[in-house]
Amino acid sequence: MKFRSPLSQAKGLGSAKHGFSHWWWQRVTAIALIPMGLWFVISVLCLAGGTHAQAQEWLSSPINATIVLLFTLTALFHAQTGLQVIIEDYVPTKWINLVLLLATKFAAVIMAVLAIIAVLKVSVGG
Amino acid sequence: MQKERPLSPHLSVYKPQITSVLSILNRVFGSFMAVSTPVLVYWLMSIASGPEAYAELQACFSHWLAKLFLLAWAFSFYYHMSNGIRHLFWDAGKGHGLATLTKSGYAVLASAVTLTVITIVFAVAGGA
Numbered sequence: 001m002k003f004r005s006p007l008s009q010a011k012g013l014g015s016a017k018h019g020f021s022h023w024w025w026q027r028v029t030a031i032a033l034i035p036m037g038l039w040f041v042i043s044v045l046c047l048a049g050g051t052h053a054q055a056q057e058w059l060s061s062p063i064n065a066t067i068v069l070l071f072t073l074t075a076l077f078h079a080q081t082g083l084q085v086i087i088e089d090y091v092p093t094k095w096i097n098l099v100l101l102l103a104t105k106f107a108a109v110i111m112a113v114l115a116i117i118a119v120l121k122v123s124v125g126g
Numbered sequence: 127m128q129k130e131r132p133l134s135p136h137l138s139v140y141k142p143q144i145t146s147v148l149s150i151l152n153r154v155f156g157s158f159m160a161v162s163t164p165v166l167v168y169w170l171m172s173i174a175s176g177p178e179a180y181a182e183l184q185a186c187f188s189h190w191l192a193k194l195f196l197l198a199w200a201f202s203f204y205y206h207m208s209n210g211i212r213h214l215f216w217d218a219g220k221g222h223g224l225a226t227l228t229k230s231g232y233a234v235l236a237s238a239v240t241l242t243v244i245t246i247v248f249a250v251a252g253g254a
Contacts, residue, residue: 030210045248052180055173079160086153111167118174
């Protein structure tokens, strides 16, 4: 059964067809962030107040480097999906809405690249 | 052209309840952690930069305001994680009854506070 009129579709009211994917990936990243987030908090607690050499040694381990990168990239993705929903809900002015959505996406990608380079520099570059 | 669409969260028209307050707090703490992601990335960059950059950042984190930020971050994380698990149960179709909603809400608060206290104990014991 079709509930939506052709007029509402032509006016751009309603589904843009990718709502489910957004919802689904928010859940997938949320589940992944539970163990990785706890691991990250424990790691930071162990490194707190320590020296640079200790932090460097920790990050040079391939396993730590892998988990810290997976955690950071997943967190950035999850943060961006969450901010998107909040912006869509609370910012009614179309152009401000668009600017904020673009800004969060650009910021997330820039931070992702910075994190990748930083972690690789320590774990591969030495 | 701007369409007159309904905006979903009418925060000001409802009496605060455990369900609605916890729901908006999930967004508040989530967005707080989202805008804090540069700190995480900068910390990784400081490890890559070398001892001077790392020492500078550590000096910043010894300030009480920075410690308060880390404490707020820890509480936000535990709250958002606990409430997120509650959300996953809802997604699975479980726990929608009013009594269960209230109980799981208080459980989220208890879990967030307990985990934060444990973290403070470990941080203080570790000399941070």
